[in-house]
Amino acid sequence: MKSKFFFLIFSCIVIEIFAQTPNYPNAWTLENCIAYAKENNISIHSLRLSKNSTYQDLLQAKEAKYPSLSGTVSQGLFALNGSDGLHMTGAPSQSIGANSSMTLYHADYIKNNETSKNLLVQMADLSVQESENNITLNITQAYLNILMNQENIISLENVLKTTQTQLKQGDQLYKAGSLSKLNYLQIQSQVAQDQYNLTAAQNNLRTNTVNLKQILQLPSNYDFQIVKPDSIIVDNQLKTLEDVQNLAQNQRPEIKYSELNVENSNTNLKMAKASIQPTLSLSGNISTNYSNGKGNYFNQLGNNFYMPIGLSLGIPIYNNRIYKTQIEKSKIAIEQANLDLQNTKTILNQQIEQSYINLQNALSQYDSAKTQMDISQQSYDIVNAQMKIGSIDYVQLQQQRLLYIQSVQNFLQAKYTAVLNKQIYEFYADNPINLK
Structure with a gap:
């Protein structure tokens, strides 16, 4: 019996642990990282909750055009002083009633209030989209930084293997008396420097991996590893600047948000103007009551039935300039909303123009860096071959080696800068981020 009890507790704990485990992707590709962040990011979740709250305001605004209804029931008790003391007597009196009211006319205030709340729901949804766009770009940059670090590590590992081979050859030459001690020490220093460069690159990879992991808000103890794409291609085909700007002006959430803000400000002005208009309302109630000692309970309820219905007209006359101030401030809000829209479009x-220039510059630098790296690699290979036969000295080898390492790093920087800027530029045109 005890074993079954402990087994049940253990099963519950295991089920709870698995229930709390987040649904991580099987492979952390760039697309999966973006999808995971959109679904699980705390800030985006908070904006979605704000949108849900705004939607509740819309539901309430929709119900305002219908009559309200409330009911009341009251029960009275009284005390009688008898020969044996004070006694409480139950149910001596009772009243039952219901009240209802409905606004018949308020210069379309109810309709405009519903319109305003609907616009606010749409604006809240656009805020979610804008936040998703921002985190998409942040993830893309962090992801590409990791890929660049990984390629840099591979190149530095190859350089280290070459210098380690040179050290073995130098050791043999030094023991044979064909290499001076100074040159031998310089080769040892070169190996140490290459090991340092490789370690620094590995540290950068860890740092950038943690950076992306933190953007995704993953647990510290989670072993996070991205999946490297089969290939990273630099695409130099560009849409025209005018086409991308036109697409962005029609599709970007920040533009739509500002446009809805202008529309909502105009709606708020209509609501403010409605405040100085008369309000016509319909109200009515039904009620009945019962008193102890005045006849049958149900007969009393029927005989005392009362149902008044009436119209009421509210006319604003003087309100210490409250409504006038609201109208003038609403007009100012419209002007501000139009300025915000113009500023958003300009920014x-x-x-987009800056992204276009950055992309053009990056593509030019990529072409130059690729040519420089190819030449430096050929030169480095030639110098290595000459070093083996002793036709050049160590200084020349070291100079060419440094040029080659620098050219590789310049190429990788240019390559991933071009890829990133292309993704950003295409993203403005509403194209999804995609490294394929």
Whole structure:
């Protein structure tokens, strides 16, 4: 019996642990990273909750055009002083009623209030989309940094293997008396420097991996590893700047948000103007009551039935300029919303233009860096071959080696900068991030 009890507890704990385990992707590709962040990011979740809250305001605004209804029931008790003391007597009196009211006319205030709340729901949804766009770009940059680090490590490992081979050859030459001690020490120093460069690159990889892991808000003890794409291609085919700007102006959430903000500000002005208009309301109630000692309970309820219905007209006359101030401030809000829309469009066009320039520069640097790396690699291979037969000295080898390492790092920097800028530029045109 005890074993079954402990087995049941253990099973519950295991089920709870698995229930709390997040649904991580099988492989952390760039697309999976972006999808995971959109689904699980805390800030985006908070914006979605704000949208849900705004939607509840919309539901309430929709119900405002219908009559309200409330009911009341009251029960009275009284005390009688008898020969044996004070006694409480139950149910001596009772009243039952219901009240209802409905606004018949308020210069379309109810309709405009519903319109305003609907616009706010749409704006809240656009805020979610804008936040998703921002985190998409952050993840893309962090992901590409990791890929660049990985390629840099591979190149530095190859350089280290070459210098280690040179050290073995130098050791043999030094023991044979064909290499001076100074040159032998210089080769040892070169190996140490290459090992240092490789360690630094590995540290950068760990740092950038943690950075992406933190953007995804993964646990510290989670073993996070990305999946490297089969290939990273630098695509130099560009849409025209004008086409991308036009697409962005029609599709980007920040533009739509500002446009809805202008529309909502105009709706708020209509609501403010409605405040100085008369309000016509319909109200009514039904009630009945019962008193102890005045006849049958149900007969009393029927005989005392009362149902008044009436219209009421509210006319604002003087309110210490409260409504007038609301109207003037609403007009100011409209002007501010239009300025915000114009500013948002201007900033977006500037960002796209800067992205276009950055992409053009990156593509030019990529072509130059690739040519430089190819030449440096050929030169380094030739110098290595000459070093083996002793036709050049160590200084020349070291100079060419440094040029080669620098050219590789320049190439990788240019390559991933070009890829990143292309992704950003295409993203403005509403194209999804995709390294394939």
